Every structure is written in C-alpha cells, then in structure tokens.
Amino acid sequence: MQKQNLKLPALLTDGMVLQRNEEIKIWGWSQPQQQVKVIFKNREYFSRANHKGEWFVILPEVKAGGPYDMKITTAGEKISISDILIGEVWLCSGQSNMELPMQRVKDRYAEEIKKAGNDQIREFKLPITYNFKEENEDIEGAGWKKVTQDTIRDFSAVAYFFAKKLNDKYEVPVGILNASVGGSPVEAWMSRKSLADYPVYLKMADEFSDTEKIQNAEAHNLEVNKEWAAKVHKNDQGLKNAPTYFDSAYDDSDWETVEIPGKFDQLNFANKNGVVWFRKELELTEAEAEKPSRLWLGRIVDADTAYVNGKRVGTVTYKYPPRKYKLKDGILKEGKNLIAVRVVVNNGQGEFVADKPYKLFTGENEIDLRGEWKYKVAAVIEEDKEEEIFIQWQPTGLFNGMISPLLNYKLKGICWYQGESNTGREEEYKDLFVKMIKLWRRRFKQGDLPFIYAQLPNFEPPEENEREIWAAFRNAQRDALKLKNTAMTINLDLGEWNDLHPLNKKDVAHRFYLAARNLAYGEELIYSGPKLKNLVKRKDRIILEFSNLAGGLNFKGDKLKGFELAAADKKFKKARAVLKNNKVIIYTEALKNPQYIRYAWKDNPKEANLYNQLDLPAGTFLEKI
Template identity: 45%
Template sequence: MTIPSKALRVLIIVFLFTCQLVHAQVKLPRLISDGMVMQRDAEVRVWGWAAAGEKVTVHFNNKIYQAITDAAGKWFVTLPSMKAGGPYTMTIEASSTVVVKDILIGDVWICSGQSNMALPMERVKERYADVIAKAENPAIRNFFLSTQYEFKKLRDDVPSGSWEPATRVNVLKFGAAAYFFAKTIYEKYRVPIGLINASVGGSPADAWLSPEALKKFPEQLKEAERFKNDAVVDSILSTDRARSRAWYNYIRQYDAGYNGTKRWYDTTYTATDWPVMNIPGYWSEQGLNNLNGVMWYRKEIDIPASMARQPAKLLLGCIVDSDSVYINGVLVGTTGYRYPPRRYTVPAGLLKPGKNVIVIRVINTIGKGGFVEDKVYQLSNANAAVNLTGSWQYRVGAVADPLPPTTFIQYKPGGLFNAMIAPLLHFPIKGVIWYQGESNTGRANTYHAEFRTLIEDWRRHWGQGDFPFIYVQLANYMPISTSETGWAELRGAQLKTLSVPNTGMAVTVDIGEWNDLHPLNKEDVGKRLARAAQHVAYGEKDIVYSGPIYQSMKIVGDKIVLRFVNTGSGLVTKNDEPLKYIVIAGADKKFVPANAKIEGNTIVVWNPEIKKPVAVRYAFMDNPQGANLYNKEGLPASPFRTDQ
C-alpha cells in the first residue's frame, strides 16, 4: 500500500513529536518520590534523567537549582546541608514537570542483611499487638526493596518501592528490628527517620560485595564472573524448575492420600487402621527413618458449644517443610516452606459442636520432617481453646528421593550489591544497621575478612567517610550443647570486627530461640542497635551502649584475670548466680569448667586442677542459652575466647 506524501509527512511529524515527548520526560529514581526522607546536615544530591542536553530546574525550599543533562540524559543538582524539618515540596522542570510531595529532612538509615532484618512486623504481630495499634507516626518512614540481583553491571535504579509512613497498617510491612530501632531513635531525638530496607533472606555476605571488593576473594570473584553469562543463569533456572516440577508432580501422582476412592481429608474417610505419633516432633525421632515425600496427620477433637460456629485461630507452630491443613474437609491454610509460623484463620460456621476432624498434609523435601518442638499448637477463639499437642494418627502418603537442591542465584557473589545497593549510593545516609551472618556459619573462618571488607567497601562507594555501621551479633540458636561450631566462630568474627572504626554491635545471645532461626524478640534487637547508634552515630559519649566486651587477660599464678570494656556501672551475673559457660585450659588446650569471681571490673578464673592456665572461653558455643554475664545496665556480655 502506498501512503500519500502529505499523510506520510504527518506521520513522520507525529512520530518525531512523540519520540521527543518520550525522551524529554523527566524521570526520577524511585527513592526520590513522595514521602521521602532526605539526610539532614549533609549535602543532598537530587538526580534523574531527561533528554540529552536538556536544561533541568529544581525548585526546593524557596531556592532554584539548575543542571544540563549529559549525552546519556543524566543530570544532578546538589542541595545544601539542611536541618531536620518538613514537610516540603520539590518541583523538577524540564520539558515536563514532576512534583515530589511530603518530603522530610531527617536521618536516613540503610537496613540490610538477611531474613532477620527483612522479617516484618506482621510476623511478630501477636507479640507486639499493642505497639502496632499505636504505630501512627508519619515522621518514621520505610522504603522496602524487593529482591533483585544483577551480575553484569551496577544498576542505577530499583524497579519498585515507595516511601510509607508508620501507620497501624503500613507498619506490618516494616522490618521489625528496623522499626524498633527507628522508634527508639525518634523518641530520643525527635527527628524524622527514613529506613531503606535492602535485605534478602538467606543471603551470604559476599552477595553484598561490589565487583572491586570481590577481587580480594578469588573464588567468589570467579563465581561472580560465571554468572555474568545469561546462558549459565538461564540453564540453571531451567534445570531447577524442571527438577522441582518433576519432584512435586511425582509426589502428587503417587500420594495415596489423593488417589484412593476417597481423599484422606474427606469427612467420610475413616482412618481406623492408622498408627499414632506425637506432635510436636520429627518422625525420624519417633521410630521412622527420614522420609522424603508426603506424610498425613489426622486428629479428632471435641469442640465445646461455646466455640462452635465462631471464627477461630489455628496455630500449628512451624512445620518442616510445607503443609496444607483441612478442618472438616475444608482447606483452611497452606504454607510453602518451613520458617513461617503457621497461623490460619478458621472461618465462622466451619467448627461444629462435638467431634471435628483436623487433617494435615506435610511435604518434606530432604532430611528431618515434622513439627518443630516448643511451639504453640492449638485451636482457639475468645470463648475457648483446644490444645493440639499429643497423639495424632498418621500415614505415609508418598515416598520419594530427596528433592535436588535449588540454586539461589541471588546469593551468588556481588549480585545483591549490583542490584540493590548500587542504586542507593547517591543518596546520603546517616549510617547502616546490619543483621546477617546465619548463612555464613558454614564458613565462619572467612567471615571477618568478608565483613570487614564489606563495611570498607560500602563506605568507599558512598563517599561519606567512615559512616556509622551498627550490626547484630548472632543470637543463640540450635539445641543447647557444648559444641563450638559455626555459630560460635561467627560470633567471634563479629566481635573482632569491632576493631573497624565507627562500628557498634548489639549482642543478642540472650534473646534467641533454640528452635527458630527467626527469634520473635525484635524489640530488644532494635533497642540495642539504637543504643549503639546513640554512641557511634549521635555522639552520646556517656551512654552505656553495649554489654561487657572482653579486652585482655593476664595470667597471675594459677589464675587468669580478664578485663573488659563497656562494664557500665559494674559487672554482674543474672540473678547473682555463678557465672555459666566459663571454661579454662592449660597448654594442652583442653577446656574444662572453671570457677569465676567478679572483682570490680575484672573476672578471676581458675580451676584447681590446672596449675598453668593459658586460655579462657565464655559462652563460646552455638547456643549458650542462659549465659549470664551482664553489666548492671542489663546488657549481656559478648561470648569470647582469649585463644585467638
């Protein structure tokens, strides 16, 4: 078809005009958006994109700032240092106009690490119901980054995210530790607080290192280079998806609970021949071998008339790995992986007076499957509660080979820095709070080098000098034992990192949970981070900002005298009990329980059988639950070893 010349000219003009409009649109990074918090007492860069060679004018706080875009369309202006305040409005003009509203000037904190920093208030809402109900503070704002990875370049923006003020609804999405940190800091200084949460569950430290920093670690650098190849990434993703799909299809196809004349959750199915086992517990510890596949559980319970036909809450602790739960034949909830607490809502009308049947289908992919101990298992509402622990019927639905492990590409070296930290580097900050290390316990011997490098790397890229970097030392976890494996070693590496200038550490070895990687007490975590920040970031020199930290030792005859810093008003043991988890060794390095006596700000340690002691360790184990050395301000001592 031939287009008339006049019509062709019109099409060309429309096309060029459209292109001009598209290319002239002012674009801002997502951080620079409604509700943002900008760092006080610091020059602030405002940047974005427009057409090449275009003049951009920024109106802010009764002043005008101008820039010309470069050949790539990039531009920036620098705002002068400002005091805390707001709200303000910013207008950016070029061929188009963008207005950014409700801007506050305050303190901006990067909140990073793995799942314990990402874990939202929603996960701890039962524990902190009153705090959530009162969370109406527009001066505390949160910008949460979704998980992204990149290996080939440094990204200049994030694909999603917005600034949200603390409200009863919004706060459920705030990282819990970060929110308690911000709340404490705000209540102390009354300045707006902006939280930028760039955390990824399960992420190791090297995923947060820049390409330059990875050069110090040849193996990680090699891995990062490998993942620059899209074909490698695509192949891994495709293979993993195919394996997972085949595995789940297999257990679905051969699950006897789905393939008989009646499904095992059906109300008309009878289970008179099913054996019994206890919940909670793992089936490998109750006479069965580790089983990969499907296990079904069934229990008949009596519901009192006062509870019947009313909505209820079903709590099933934590289950390894995934579950689907039926009450009277109706699916009431499902969870796809092991860590979240099982909290299901039972709708009104489903429960009936007298006999009711709960059926749980559990899928275990590898290792120990079952129900985590020391959790709450009950069905309840305002009128009554039914305890669900104890004897349940069970039956194997399907058995399979272990599910092949998945490659978490976002955990590969450098991927998270490039995608989630690089876009933030132009944004001035007050400092960083960091909760990470669980994923490095398998190679704790290299953690100090990686973590120190990470701190130095981020400071170099931000170009703000040695800004405050406050981090959480790992909580106690796993069954109580005297083992000194990855968790103890990693806490030691974190303790050692206090030698890096302008750092602070929140000790949490007294608030973990042996059976949960994600302890619920995030309030004390946030408050202890805030205490450290008050000293390191806000210059509070007189505050007791940490528990006792081992400083040095001296051998005096057959005893060792330990000295500490951050002793506050004095060293104490909790409830004035003898010091726990203190051991001593001679030249053979065989550690045995020791006697210990607090003398002023020192501790004298000895064992009558060891005449020439050389080393002491305190709480240096994976889970020293009940470790009881504190200062009088109530802050716990960090575990330590003198034989570094």
C-alpha cells in the same frame, strides 16, 4: 539505559525522607546538554546534563522539618515531588532477620500494630534485585511508604522498632532504606573489585553475568519444584484414597499414634522423604464452634497443608514460617471436629518443632493440641528433593542491584543483621565483612559512616549442644570492631533454640538504637554488655577486666558460668569463675599451663550468664592468654 526525557530515580519521589544537616544530592536524567532547574524551599538550583544525559544539583544543609515540595523542570517537562520530610535516613540491610516483616510478628506485637500510625516514619523497601554485569543506576517497583494501619505489616520489624525509637527520642522524621534479602551471604553484597582476592567468587559472578545462565537456573528451579510436587502427589496414598485422609468419613481406626510435637524419628521415618498424614479429633460445644477461630500448628519441617472437617484451611511450603491459619466461619461445628495435617518431607528431617504453640483458638478459649495424634505414612520417596539455585545469593549480585542505586543518597548510618548464611566460614568472613564495610563507606563517600551490626544470637537445642559453628562465627564478628565508628550489638539472650528467625525483634532494635545513640549521635552511654578489656595471668588464676560495666558486673543464677580454658592443644575444659570487685577471676587449678580462654562457646550457650547492670549480656569471645 536510554535517557531521552526528564527522569528521576525511584528514591526521589513523593514522601521521601532526606538527611538533615547534610548537603543533599538531587540527580536524574534528561536529554544530553539540557539545562535542568530544581526548585526547593523557594530557591532555584541549576545543572546541565552531560553527554550521557546525567545531571545533579547539590542542595545546602537543611534542618529537620517538612513537609516540603520540590519541582524539577527542563524545557517542556516538569516533575513535582510532594510531602518531602527532612530528618534521619538509615540503611537497614542484611538477610532474613532484617527483612522479617511486622506481619510475621503480628501476634507478639498486636498492640504495637493496633496503635501504628505515624507519617514521620517512612520506609523505602527495595525489591530483590540482582545484576552480575554492571552496577544498577536505579530501582524498579519501589516507593516510600508511611507507617499506617495499611502498611505497618510490610515494614521490617527490626527497622520499624529502630525508627520508632529514634523518632520518639529525637522528634525528627526517620526514613528507612530497607535493602535486605533472606539467605543472602556477605559476598552477594560486595563489588567485583572488593572480591579481587576471591577468584572463586569472581568466577561465580562471571557465570551469572551470562543471561542464559540465569534463564537456565530459573528454568531449573521451576522444573525442580514441578517434578517434586508431581512425584509427591503421585505417590501420596492419602490423596489417592477414597475417601481421602482429610475426609471426616475416612476410617483411621488402624492408624498408629504419636505424641506431637516431636521429630519423625519416632515414626520410624528418620532420614526419609515423602508424605505423612496426621489426624486429631476434638469435641466442641455449640458456643465454641460459633466463635471466630484460629489454628496454630507451631512450626513444621518441611511443608504442610492443614484441613479442618474436610476443608483446606492453609498451607506453608517451607520449614521456617509459623503455621497460623485463620478459619472461615462455619468450618467448626458442634460435636466432633477433625483436624488433618499433610506433611511433606523434602530432606529427611521431618518434624513438628517443639516449644512452639499448637493450639485451636475459639474466641478467647484455647484448646491445646499437643499430645496424642494418629498418623499414617502415605508415601516414601527414596531421593532428596533436588536443590534449587538461588540466583540472588551469588557474589556481587545484590551490591550491583540493591546498594549501587542508593549510593547518591545521604545517610545517617547503617544497621546490618546478617551472617547466618556465612556460618562455618568464619575466618573468611572476618576478611569479607571488613572489606564490605570499607567498600560501602568508600562508595557512599561519607567517611567513617556509622556502621552498627548484630552479633548472631543463641540457636540450636541447649541439651544437644555440641555445635560450635555459631560460636566461632560470633567470635569472628568481633573482628570488624577494629574499624573506626563501628558497633556490635550482643544478642545472646534474644534467640530461640528452635527458630532461625526469633520473634523478639523489639529488643534487637532497642540495642541497635542504643548503639546508634552512642555512635551516630555522640551520647555517652553504654549500648552493649560487658566487653573484655584486659586479662592478667597470675600463678593459679586469670583476672579478666571488662568495659561497659554500667555500674558493675552481674550474673544470673547461683554461680558464674560459661568460661573455659585450654592448653596449647585447644582441648577446652570448663573453668571455675567467680566475680570479685567487678572483675572475673578464673581459677586454673585443673590446668597447669592454660593458653586459651573462651566464653559462651556454644551455638546456644545456655550456661553463659555474665551481664552488666543494664541487663545486657557479654558476648562470645576467644582469646589467647
């Protein structure tokens, strides 16, 4: 970077929030050896740029307050910063469940959004930025935003609800640094030095340090999507036909019927790729047709385009987002209306996901769209869509691009929601995650900076639940608690079996908030569910003691469930458990010499029902007896 004129990092701009009760670093660039003056709260601070043009000053601790102004001057140049608040600054980072914006949960939190407007809560959202050659000094294309009706939908939902709780409680400004990237694994958020024990990851980082490699990957991704779209379009009989399958004039009398929602196995389309069209007719009154309308089509795997009465009303190109389409006035009509949905399957797992809303809203009226639809296979493509290369997920890239530019900024603490992309690699994650926490603390130079992280929630269908991948990962997440000043929130009751991105972000944020009050603000309170403290083996039983009782242990349902025992062979069997005097008694009559005990050991442990009196659940664990 060529530093010729006075320049500040993107973080230091109008509307910024600075950490209260901490010395504050103000830094930037100018011409080498040039004197720089910073004026803040009627005091002057001086610095001289080094030979690289780098300069900084340290401001003394300031109590919460504002708004303030700041002026930075050199010979012939001046920068003014206005509307500065002093309060609490939290870094919220991770992957998509931290990144997920309020826009995505707008229907669940409609009243929250309607009431949003607080200039004491501000967010600095970093754009996705990666660098595999060096650590970035600054960020491009970002700035501070206040919570307003115009901005609330862009705020991270978890971060917003967390900040709102803090602001309500402590009545000070709260600034959020939002550095989160969907799909990112932990190794993307680590430096080269911290990955020294992982030569495979260093090799990957080296490969992407080559600009040509990145250009080739970008070209590959464009070509993959272009080729697949062309192939799908070319083979889609529904678009080639005259009239098209979405046209009301098309005769679908020979189409077969199917119950929606459901998997495409029932269409004889299991493990196949291509295009399947679906059609459904419904009658509307004149009054219904004239009201504002929305079409909700649950969630569809993989991509869909929806049509109503021959008009395209919306499209989503990948499987995770909900399908919620607002219809323009005049699309619906009195009498017969046609809904047509074109579904493109990329990886052999087509599906209208169950337990999602499939509805047509007309004003306050809801029409259930579940049930019988007509369908026709319009294209079968033999091969899977070729995989894209996600450059931003490669090792070191996000640390260099998104964390490094923040390292001079004082924080109160860190909230971390990540792990989905590392499931299946739990033993490696134990080491990587601890290394990452130590790295961030070392580089922020704030000692044992409070670090709060979310244990992954429940996921996958309970009735098909033989998977233990997430369970093993949740157990591995416990390992970081050995580090001082860390806290893990338990979210086993906040997931959705059919959605990697559960909508209940408010309760996730509440648990971050409880942990912050304890860890960062020194309040004596219980922020988590029962935590295993001790186990004692008796002749025919094992006695488990827990901390975080909050008045006592509790369970939901008719009896305590979710515990399993195993001998040395680790073949686990369900164990009978009872609650007595705030201890859990596990009876071992079915197993002569138990060696291991575990709890909530399924990806979606529906039976696990141990709670404390605050209605906070116990988390997954595995222990040797």
